[in-house]
């Protein structure tokens with residue numbers, strides 16, 4: 523309501539100003555006066571008003587940098603974080619130099635050339651030297667930025683250590699789940715057709731295959747029964763028939779897994795470990811994340827590690843990094859006893875997007891191994 527009233531006031535204000543200007547124009551033409559004549563005094567006033575505006579503008583810029591500069595990025599805590607921050611600072615320095623220089627030139631031109639009424643402009647068709655300078659300078663700077671950026675990106679993504687710990691981050695509206703690969707360091711296979719109330723990640727092993735087949739059988743039976751109820755005469759209900767077709771198709775895919783399980787070892791999923799709310803990683807060890815999504819596009823964002831990757835339904839994306847500062851050390855560095863590393867969702871994925879986060883605990887390898895040993899394995903958790 524307040525917003526509506528405010529917009530009304532603004533609209534009426536604009537209408538009033540336009541009407542007043544029209545009255546002003548009309549009275550001028552009645553008096554027989556020409557268009558509004560600007561005299562030297564007025565030009566001078568506008569010139570100095572510009573200078574005041576620019577100085578205020580720069581002062582505001584400096585204030586923002588000083589007051590909020592520390593809000594840009596938190597302290598980096600991964601091996602490639604230092605490199606990443608150099609790239610970021612390098613770009614920011616270039617942007618700041620260009621911003622300051624171009625605005626100073628703008629201010630100088632306003633002061634220098636705002637002297638007379640009706641000045642005669644110099645007629646210049648082109649100037650080869652100027653053209654050369656303002657084409658080659660940005661081209662060279664951009665080339666440097668791109669080459670530097672690509673080489674930093676490559677060094678962050680191209681040589682994944684072979685002994686990385688494999689962890690899956692699974693996104694859905696609106697939470698994260700982490701899955702560890704267990705002793706074999708191999709994540710068990712997963713498929714969306716296997717997703718059920720008891721198997722949120724759709725993990726495939728012998729138990730989940732049988733369980734899923736039973737669920738599909740129950741569903742089919744349920745659908746057939748409701749068909750019989752709605753149409754006792756046996757007439758077909760297209761909607762239910764469509765559902766039956768889909769369930770049969772999904773079931774057939776699971777039967778395929780059952781066949782595959784005779785030759786392929788689906789037991790690799792048995793020692794997987796699933797955690798919610800928080801997940802642990804050891805310091806100074808490379809961690810490789812495979813990222814999946816159940817529903818829409820999410821984005822796994824771990825700002826302290828300078829790591830971000832989209833979570834796309836139907837695609838497994840990945841990233842890796844090596845944490846170099848433990849949570850305990852970071853509590854001291856930041857002077858904040860409540861400090862926690864965070865995994866956030868960085869794509870606006872729906873109503874509770876803001877709530878989609880998980881704590882990351884970075885600890886020593888012994889602490890990590892101890893914690894991991896206490897977590898239930900997937901097949902054990904299933905049996906409970």
Ligand SMILES: [Cu+2]
Nearest residue numbers: 820867871878
């Ligand atoms: Cu999300």
